[in-house]
Amino acid sequence: DAGVIQSPRHEVTEMGQEVTLRCKPISGHDYLFWYRQTMMRGLELLIYFNNNVPIDDSGMPEDRFSAKMPNASFSTLKIQPSEPRDSAVYFCASSWSGEPDTQYFGPGTRLTVL
Amino acid sequence: SQKIEQNSEALNIQEGKTATLTCNYTNYSPAYLQWYRQDPGRGPVFLLLIRENEKEKRKERLKVTFDTTLKQSLFHITASQPADSATYLCALLMDSSYKLIFGSGTRLLVRP
Numbered sequence: 001d002a003g004v005i006q007s008p009r010h011e012v013t014e015m016g017q018e019v020t021l022r023c024k025p026i027s028g029h030d031y032l033f034w035y036r037q038t039m040m041r042g043l044e045l046l047i048y049f050n051n052n053v054p055i056d057d058s059g060m061p062e063d064r065f066s067a068k069m070p071n072a073s074f075s076t077l078k079i080q081p082s083e084p085r086d087s088a089v090y091f092c093a094s095s096w097s098g099e100p101d102t103q104y105f106g107p108g109t110r111l112t113v114l
Numbered sequence: 115s116q117k118i119e120q121n122s123e124a125l126n127i128q129e130g131k132t133a134t135l136t137c138n139y140t141n142y143s144p145a146y147l148q149w150y151r152q153d154p155g156r157g158p159v160f161l162l163l164i165r166e167n168e169k170e171k172r173k174e175r176l177k178v179t180f181d182t183t184l185k186q187s188l189f190h191i192t193a194s195q196p197a198d199s200a201t202y203l204c205a206l207l208m209d210s211s212y213k214l215i216f217g218s219g220t221r222l223l224v225r226p
Contacts, residue, residue, distance in 0.1 A: 033212075042219070043203065056213055091158075095212070104160070108157050
């Protein structure tokens with residue numbers, strides 16, 4: 001199994017630009033989570049999906065952030081417009097309803113907004 | 115809101131000794147508590163889960179305890195090795211949702 005795949009691994013952009021982060025969950029997993037990790041705030045849940053439907057987006061910081069899951073094998077997290085304070089490592093994780101307690105994390109995308 | 119506290123100072127121990135990391139939480143008890151390992155530049159990796167009605171859980175050299183009275187979990191690594199050096203995160207699940215709340219992590223350094 002390839003595990004959770006995220007792209008790009010690194011993204012450097014300028015303030016005001018649109019950023020799209022991508023995630024491919026583990027095949028067969030029906031839960032997908034987006035997290036953000038910073039030194040100041042640690043690892044925070046932004047949003048999670050079950051069977052491609054957003055269940056809880058209370059962690060999404062503001063309207064500049066949006067997430068979609070058009071199918072079971074792909075999700076995106078979009079920031080528009082990006083700001084320097086969005087700089088962080090963004091992780092995607094997935095889990096399976098038969099073993100919901102265990103989340104499998106991707107390698108993360110390190111985002112730097114200049 | 116729920117708060118989780120992990121020792122922000124790094125734990126530095128000698129190889130072969132037992133490492134003990136602490137996770138304290140406030141407010142109401144979680145449904146369960148998890149421990150993850152995170153290496154630099156990588157995502158967290160699940161290690162162990164302990165439920166509110168369990169006192170202790172073991173997996174190879176790892177042991178987790180859960181004291182709902184003290185609102186505390188202890189994570190032990192026995193016979194520690196330099197390869198155990200990493201940051202260890204605790205995470206709480208508060209209810210029937212799958213929403214995990216993570217602590218800030220404790221960095222462990224095992225000296226050869």
